[in-house]
Amino acid sequence: MHSKASHFKLTHDKEKTDLVKFPSHDPFKLKSDHEIWQAFKGGNESAFIHIYNSCYDSLVQYGINFSMDRELIRDCIQDLFIELREKRSKIGITDCIKPYLFVIFRRKINRYLKLKARISKIQIEKVQDKFEFELSFEQKLINKQLNGEQIQQLNQAISKLTNQEREIIFLFFYEGYTYPQISDILGYTKVKTARSLLYKALSALRKTLETSSVGHLYTLLLF
């Protein structure tokens, strides 16, 4: 074990997943969320475009965990921003724009999904009341790190978690949100709830990984 660790060369994955492209003249690029939001509320269209461009992809990314219906996700984002513009002078103040939009987006997409289920009732015969928050690791991005079997193990472990646990993992690790922000998005009154749920989820993940029968993930990782 010891020797293996010594041979293990530490490398870093420099790949960044920064997909948002700002126009070079974006005057809000370096401004704080507070300033951007105030400008938007005051009717500044560049501020709106900045908010839109910097949040669109994240909302899609969050959305596909609820549903693979890209059109529905798009409709949801579209309607959210229409309402946001219409109510711009009336809405509250925020220093963290993206998590604020996540709160609204989450409510909206759940409503749209219920509506979609109601509309499709004739075909599917029963209404789904529960919506799955899916989360899965993709081999393509991380093939340098894990092989297909390992990813499958991880995904199996993830799939044993509850919807809420999966969603917390996404918000914490993927979006990098803080516990208070996660509590706002998920509607917890106590910040402690988010922290303990996340801890519980990760412990459960570890336990599943430890008991995985075929090809123990731990040993597989030590090439």
Next chain:
Amino acid sequence: MKEKDYKNYLLEDFLLDDDFRSWVHDGDKKLDYFWQKWMDSHPEKVEDVLTARQILYSMKFMPVMVEEDERGDTLQNIIQRKTSAYGSFNSGDNFVPFRKRSNKVLFSIAASIALLIIAAGSFYFMNIDPDMRETRLSDTVIQKSTVKGQKLTHTLPDGSKVILNSESQISYVDHFHGSSRMVRLTGEAFFEVVEDKSRPFTVITGNTSTQVLGTSFNVNAFPENNETKVSLLTGKVRVFANNEEDSKWEVFLEPGQKVSIDRTSGEFIQSRYDFVREMGWKENILVFDKADHESVVKELERWYGVNITTVNNPPLKWEIKGHFKDASLEEVLESLQYTNKIEFKIENKNVELKF
């Protein structure tokens, strides 16, 4: 870096440790050295460190691909305030700032303002082009509307047929992209729907929706009436309230049945219908069924596209019953003249009725 109690860390503790995560994500060389040394002196923890590190890498997930066009087109729709079909079911969200969730007065004001804007918006679209037969707002939303005295037969992108009565409007997303076919209607229309089990066809009218797989039916939802009526000719439809609170209201209609929905109470009343009375209009039959003089005037205005001014009131309450097939306005008024004492004058599109 301050030495934490790493030797007692479990996998989850590493994952949640800020310093550990910033080492993995930011790749600080000095920290590389620290961790290399730390693993050398704690071989029993090597597995945990490496596993946590690999998991953090994989936590990046697969970034979703968003086409430039998608983001741009959606922005266009936002600026033009084109709410999606889903959005037209629902009133908007409450944009409540964090930790200030009790400001109820603010929400109701915000909600009513949004409603006004939407109402004003559709009014605007109905009026920009008084002789509108087709208005292509963009490549995405198509609107068809009729003015007084006009009817319109239109084929939808899926081949379904709509006959639009006077002063009515439908709108739908071009090509019905997505998993369902949704049409918004104000006024009255008859639908002959092409069967497509994978994509239900839904007509949205204010607070009610009618859904079919393949069938023909009539929806009457003029804004000035206090009821919406759906009458089924063939096939099977499901009519339901859009509002979640009213979700108990849902009926399945058989051919020959109709449902009348009271707009105030939201109540659904199912009954049999008379074909000529409900769908005669599309065969060009003007129908009066125990109509008082006000509804006769309103109906004649709509049917013939005229403005009627009235003088006096009828001495007795009218209860007009009758069918007029392919009749001119003059013929209708003449026959009313025999049974009820009226005088009329027609000058182009202006009619004077004297009771």
